[in-house]
Amino acid sequence: MDNNLSFVRTEMLQGQTPPLGERGVVRWMRTNLFATPMDSALTILAILLLAWFLPGMINWLFINAVWSGPDRSVCSTVAQGGIQPDGWTGACWAYVNANFNQFMYGPYPMDQHWRVNLVAIIFVLLLVPLLVPKIPYKVLNAVVFFFIFPIVAFILLVGGWFGLPYVETSSWGGLLVTLTLSFVGISVSLPLGIVLALGRRSKLPVIKMLCVIFIETIRGIPLITVLFMASYMLPLFLPPGVSFDRFLRALIGVALFASAYMAEVVRGGLQAIPKGQYEGADSLGLGYWQKTGLIILPQALKLVIPGIVNTFIGLFKDTSLVTVISMFDLLGTVKQHFSDANWISPQTPISGLIFAGFVFWIFCFGMSRYSIFMERRLDTGHKR
Amino acid sequence: MASQDITPVGRDSAKASLLYDPKFRGYIFQTVTVLVLAGLVYWIVNNTITNLQRANLASGFGFLDGRAGFDISSSPYLSYTSDSTFIKALAVGILNTLTVAVVGIITATVIGFIIGIGRLSHNWLIRKLCTVYVEVFRNIPPLLVIFFWYLGVLSVLPQARESIKLPFSTFLNNRGLFFPAPVFGEGAWLAGAGLIAGIVGAFLVRRWAYKRQMATGQQFPVGLTAFGLIIGLPLLALIIKGFPISFDYPVLGAFNLRGGTLIGPEFMSLYLALSFYTASFIAEIVRAGIRGVGKGQSEASHALGLRAGPTTRLVVVPQAMRIIIPPLTSQYLNLTKNSSLAVAIGYPDLVAVGGTILNQTGRSIEVVAIWMVVYLSISLLTSLFMNWINARMALVER
Numbered sequence: 001m002d003n004n005l006s007f008v009r010t011e012m013l014q015g016q017t018p019p020l021g022e023r024g025v026v027r028w029m030r031t032n033l034f035a036t037p038m039d040s041a042l043t044i045l046a047i048l049l050l051a052w053f054l055p056g057m058i059n060w061l062f063i064n065a066v067w068s069g070p071d072r073s074v075c076s077t078v079a080q081g082g083i084q085p086d087g088w089t090g091a092c093w094a095y096v097n098a099n100f101n102q103f104m105y106g107p108y109p110m111d112q113h114w115r116v117n118l119v120a121i122i123f124v125l126l127l128v129p130l131l132v133p134k135i136p137y138k139v140l141n142a143v144v145f146f147f148i149f150p151i152v153a154f155i156l157l158v159g160g161w162f163g164l165p166y167v168e169t170s171s172w173g174g175l176l177v178t179l180t181l182s183f184v185g186i187s188v189s190l191p192l193g194i195v196l197a198l199g200r201r202s203k204l205p206v207i208k209m210l211c212v213i214f215i216e217t218i219r220g221i222p223l224i225t226v227l228f229m230a231s232y233m234l235p236l237f238l239p240p241g242v243s244f245d246r247f248l249r250a251l252i253g254v255a256l257f258a259s260a261y262m263a264e265v266v267r268g269g270l271q272a273i274p275k276g277q278y279e280g281a282d283s284l285g286l287g288y289w290q291k292t293g294l295i296i297l298p299q300a301l302k303l304v305i306p307g308i309v310n311t312f313i314g315l316f317k318d319t320s321l322v323t324v325i326s327m328f329d330l331l332g333t334v335k336q337h338f339s340d341a342n343w344i345s346p347q348t349p350i351s352g353l354i355f356a357g358f359v360f361w362i363f364c365f366g367m368s369r370y371s372i373f374m375e376r377r378l379d380t381g382h383k384r
Numbered sequence: 385m386a387s388q389d390i391t392p393v394g395r396d397s398a399k400a401s402l403l404y405d406p407k408f409r410g411y412i413f414q415t416v417t418v419l420v421l422a423g424l425v426y427w428i429v430n431n432t433i434t435n436l437q438r439a440n441l442a443s444g445f446g447f448l449d450g451r452a453g454f455d456i457s458s459s460p461y462l463s464y465t466s467d468s469t470f471i472k473a474l475a476v477g478i479l480n481t482l483t484v485a486v487v488g489i490i491t492a493t494v495i496g497f498i499i500g501i502g503r504l505s506h507n508w509l510i511r512k513l514c515t516v517y518v519e520v521f522r523n524i525p526p527l528l529v530i531f532f533w534y535l536g537v538l539s540v541l542p543q544a545r546e547s548i549k550l551p552f553s554t555f556l557n558n559r560g561l562f563f564p565a566p567v568f569g570e571g572a573w574l575a576g577a578g579l580i581a582g583i584v585g586a587f588l589v590r591r592w593a594y595k596r597q598m599a600t601g602q603q604f605p606v607g608l609t610a611f612g613l614i615i616g617l618p619l620l621a622l623i624i625k626g627f628p629i630s631f632d633y634p635v636l637g638a639f640n641l642r643g644g645t646l647i648g649p650e651f652m653s654l655y656l657a658l659s660f661y662t663a664s665f666i667a668e669i670v671r672a673g674i675r676g677v678g679k680g681q682s683e684a685s686h687a688l689g690l691r692a693g694p695t696t697r698l699v700v701v702p703q704a705m706r707i708i709i710p711p712l713t714s715q716y717l718n719l720t721k722n723s724s725l726a727v728a729i730g731y732p733d734l735v736a737v738g739g740t741i742l743n744q745t746g747r748s749i750e751v752v753a754i755w756m757v758v759y760l761s762i763s764l765l766t767s768l769f770m771n772w773i774n775a776r777m778a779l780v781e782r
Contacts, residue, residue, distance in 0.1 A: 032508035032509075033508060042505075042510055204410045206414040207413075207414060217756070220760040220764070223721075223724075225759065228742070228752060233749060238431055240431075240434055240435055317523075317526070320525040331525065331527060331531070335531060346540045349531075349540070350540070353531055353535065354536075356528060357524045360523065360525055361520070
């Protein structure tokens with residue numbers, strides 16, 4: 001036997017690169033796109049769908065689109081009385097461009113737009129520090145945001161004081177109405193919803209029954225009927241001579257509607273709190289409000305943040321329904337301008353709707369992303 | 385003794401504690417609430433009566449027997465003219481609401497399940513496409529989707545003369561979708577009877593097969609048999625009667641299409657919008673439901689030797705359905721309630737018809753009451769039905 005071990009490897013072998021099919025793009029495609037015959041078929045189908053759909057869409061949205069122009073002629077073909085060649089289709093962003101101020105402010109007087117802008121700036125300046133967790137003085141910020149800001153905004157938007165000309169709410173419109181309705185709806189429906197949820201879990205039978213009836217009735221009927229109710233029946237309920245602003249009526253309808261849904265979300269959180277928390281609070285000698293405010297609600301609300309934000313998003317989307325009772329929010333204003341003789345063309349409605357949809361989408365998507373972020377941040381690992 | 389000087393604690397504190405007794409305080413609080421509420425209701429009723437008297441408006445539901453005097457664009461089930469009564473108009477509205485709700489729920493469920501399962505696919509492209517779908521439709525208002533279909537797509541379709549031809553003599557133009565209408569000849573009822581018999585037969589076969597499998601372990605191809613029964617029996621009936629069903633095809637005339645059945649653009653846009661919008665929510669519910677079934681379940685099933693198909697069908701889906709059904713119910717109810725957006729594009733559903741009546745007669749209280757009763761009943765019935773399904777599906781625990 002040859003026992004000569006003169007060749008002994010002293011260092012580790014260099015790892016070989018995997019074969020071509022097992023690394024990089026090829027591997028990724030094999031595992032993610034073509035894992036099984038079925039997968040391959042689906043991928044090819046999806047690619048075909050995209051190839052059929054995407055180029056046309058990009059063409060329509062960007063390349064063929066008209067970005068600016070004085071009137072409808074830039075968005076219609078020669079046969080339709082415009083300047084574009086026959087067979088042309090493309091988005092008419094010129095229409096959005098020309099009416100942009102209308103879409104934002106509605107018929108709010110042109111020379112008073114600075115008031116809306118000022119409110120918007122204050123709103124953003126107060127909201128951003130509230131949303132970024134690192135910035136201190138949260139309580140002060142929240143108090144200013146929810147109690148002082150509404151008063152300032154009311155004075156600025158409605159006017160009539162400090163030399164500001166009075167602007168009645170019927171000349172509000174566009175995104176201004178959408179955001180005002182949502183902001184007030186959100187800040188009214190959350191506390192109201194919490195109160196209703198507590199009422200529904202109350203041990204007092206009368207209170208419980210009243211809350212159940214309110215919540216279940218509102219949740220059982222569509223928002224439109226609530227809005228109709230607010231705009232046709234509320235005036236009947238008030239003493240003769242007393243009249244409500246129409247905007248305020250819509251606001252009441254939206255806020256009541258959202259609070260019923262909010263109540264159910266909060267109830268879900270309350271039910272998820274273990275009994276020991278209640279008993280612990282009782283044994284410390286805390287009263288009902290102390291127990292609820294200091295022990296139960298902070299935990300319950302944290303659990304249902306996604307649900308709360310979903311309700312906010314739902315409320316934000318639902319504000320578009322005020323169009324039906326002839327108020328003009330963003331969607332209503334956009335739709336109202338379809339019949340503008342200056343801009344009637346086959347491309348106008350769809351362009352306007354895509355613009356409005358994009359604005360709504362940004363707000364809703366932003367809210368849902370923020371809720372995911374907050375959920376992760378507040379997650380203390382107690383969730384089952 | 386010193387201890388005699390201490391007054392008994394119980395007696396004295398019982399007197400003082402009446403104010404602090406939670407029960408007593410509860411009674412007081414509830415009584416006050418009821419009184420305040422009763423006062424509010426009295427005030428409202430009083431105001432309403434005064435207002436109605438001042439405006440010279442009558443009240444009560446007697447007006448419903450009167451002549452409606454307005455036309456309804458779509459009444460597929462009842463023959464309605466402007467001479468019909470208000471009650472009939474409302475009935476047409478209710479039927480239209482139910483139609484769009486039922487058809488929408490079916491479509492939304494199908495799309496939602498496909499997209500929801502697609503979001504869990506191993507295929508990257510499919511997963512991303514489904515995510516884009518969900519994120520787009522979840523974050524825009526349903527009313528905007530309705531307008532998108534109605535104003536953006538369906539009303540810019542070509543005129544009747546240049547209708548888009550689709551397969552099976554179907555035409556699409558800006559007046560809606562025209563398709564062949566079946567004309568039932570003599571003896572066509574037998575096919576209907578065959579269909580019902582087929583469905584009942586399929587149910588019976590399923591029960592029998594389940595019992596046999598429980599007893600003996602032998603399987604029976606239930607799916608194929610049911611399919612054969614449901615398709616075969618009506619077909620057999622048709623063959624016996626010599627195909628009594630014929631079709632009334634829409635014919636392209638000089639300016640318009642004649643014959644056939646028409647689905648108006650209002651219905652189509654409402655139906656498409658509600659289906660697409662609700663499907664995005666159903667997709668999320670389905671995804672959460674399937675994700676909620678532990679991985680161990682499908683691993684155990686694989687270990688028992690079940691393949692991917694039976695694992696999904698017999699192990700994952702039944703458990704996922706338990707998570708899915710309650711939120712699915714509320715989506716169905718949302719779709720039904722969202723069908724009231726029809727009023728914005730003039731599809732005559734309950735709210736649109738009621739709105740017309742309200743504007744004509746000024747009977748706001750009565751109309752709103754009818755709305756509430758109908759929608760609450762629909763909600764209640766749907767909840768009962770879904771609760772029944774849920775109870776059947778729920779985990780039977782010892």
